[in-house]
Amino acid sequence: xxxxxxxxxxxxxxxxxxxxxxxxxxxxxxxxxxxxxxxxxxxxxxxxxxxxxxxxxxxxxxxxxxxxxxxxxxxxxxxxxxxxxxxxxxxxxxxxxxxxxxxxxxxxxxxxxxxxxxxxxxxxxxxxxxxxxxxxxxxxxxxxxxxxxxxxxxxxxxxxxxxxxxxxxxxxxxxxxxxxxxxxxxxxxxxxxxxxxxxxxxxxxxxxxxxxxxxxxxxxxxxxxxxxxxxxxxxxxxxxxxxxxxxxxxxxxxxxxxxxxxxxxxxxxxxxxxxxxxxxxxxxxxxxxxxxxxxxxxxxxxxxxxxxxxxxxxxxxxxxxxxxxxxxxxxxxxxxxxxxxxxxxxxxxxxxxxxxxxxxxxxxxxxxxx
Numbered sequence: 001x002x003x004x005x006x007x008x009x010x011x012x013x014x015x016x017x018x019x020x021x022x023x024x025x026x027x028x029x030x031x032x033x034x035x036x037x038x039x040x041x042x043x044x045x046x047x048x049x050x051x052x053x054x055x056x057x058x059x060x061x062x063x064x065x066x067x068x069x070x071x072x073x074x075x076x077x078x079x080x081x082x083x084x085x086x087x088x089x090x091x092x093x094x095x096x097x098x099x100x101x102x103x104x105x106x107x108x109x110x111x112x113x114x115x116x117x118x119x120x121x122x123x124x125x126x127x128x129x130x131x132x133x134x135x136x137x138x139x140x141x142x143x144x145x146x147x148x149x150x151x152x153x154x155x156x157x158x159x160x161x162x163x164x165x166x167x168x169x170x171x172x173x174x175x176x177x178x179x180x181x182x183x184x185x186x187x188x189x190x191x192x193x194x195x196x197x198x199x200x201x202x203x204x205x206x207x208x209x210x211x212x213x214x215x216x217x218x219x220x221x222x223x224x225x226x227x228x229x230x231x232x233x234x235x236x237x238x239x240x241x242x243x244x245x246x247x248x249x250x251x252x253x254x255x256x257x258x259x260x261x262x263x264x265x266x267x268x269x270x271x272x273x274x275x276x277x278x279x280x281x282x283x284x285x286x287x288x289x290x291x292x293x294x295x296x297x298x299x300x301x302x303x304x305x306x307x308x309x310x311x312x313x314x315x316x317x318x319x320x321x322x323x324x325x326x327x328x329x330x331x332x333x334x335x336x337x338x339x340x341x342x343x344x345x346x347x348x349x350x351x352x353x354x355x356x357x358x359x360x361x362x363x364x365x366x367x368x369x370x
Contacts, residue, residue: 003030004086006097010039020092036067047098075150102156102204107365110157115174119144164277164298188342191286195264197338200227202266208235212272219316221245263287286342290334307338
């Protein structure tokens with residue numbers, strides 16, 4: 001059986017790349033197709049074991065730094081991959097990867113991290129975050145309409161897998177398709193550990209507008225007797241540093257071991273983003289740390305009532321109320337319960353579920369063809 005794996009791009013190593021790494025490890029003979037490949041350093045080692053084919057966008061001017069600006073060309077780029085010789089097509093998709101062209105007789109299983117957020121239900125947030133207005137906004141909305149028409153065509157996908165029930169519902173709304181739910185792999189073991197608890201709260205994410213870190217900082221500015229540690233890097237780092245009061249420490253990017261140490265010592269992990277899943281939340285639970293999270297999205301599928309609590313609105317006032325509730329209930333949250341909860345999402349669970357799903361889909365497809 002000849003296998004092709006399709007992924008949007010190799011640039012940085014985020015949650016979708018961790019999924020991709022596991023899929024490639026399960027299918028070591030697979031060839032990898034990506035729109036562009038600009039990943040450098042040790043992060044790319046798991047992918048270098050495979051033959052990688054890139055699209056026409058790889059060779060366009062300024063693509064290394066600004067490949068996302070070629071979004072209007074990406075549907076055509078992904079459709080130009082020739083997958084004729086492959087029996088099994090496995091896509092890892094949050095943008096255009098699911099749109100590869102397949103032939104009759106091929107099986108295409110799509111692990112969907114999310115339908116394209118910025119063309120569906122988060123369009124206005126995207127325009128506001130990138131300060132796109134006036135004529136640019138008119139042109140952007142026209143592009144998004146065109147992309148939605150293209151994205152809605154999912155006939156080439158035989159089976160969808162969603163990374164959460166939240167995303168399975170989004171797939172149903174956007175594509176009118178059903179999706180199985182297989183949670184993404186989290187290397188929980190590297191976050192397990194026992195450290196004396198400190199007197200600080202922690203948040204960690206890429207510092208971009210949709211992560212709402214500035215909201216967390218605003219809330220703790222209004223809680224001057226509570227300490228907060230902010231971990232992460234990104235475009236908003238200078239703004240977060242300016243905003244942070246004397247009770248807030250901004251540490252920037254940390255290595256995994258340093259992040260694990262910080263999570264293990266924190267009183268609680270604070271998370272204000274609306275996430276498709278939220279691997280960092282699982283990592284905090286693996287560290288034995290309770291979670292205070294915004295009560296929508298993937299967090300609802302991760303945090304249990306004995307491992308954390310939720311706040312209802314993405315506002316500083318709502319978060320402040322949740323912090324105070326946490327402190328009144330802190331003794332009810334068990335570090336052991338947090339660690340046991342995290343094991344539901346470990347790498348072995350993903351590998352077992354994903355392999356079983358693909359093998360069953362292959363048996364079903366073979367039976368039909370006979």
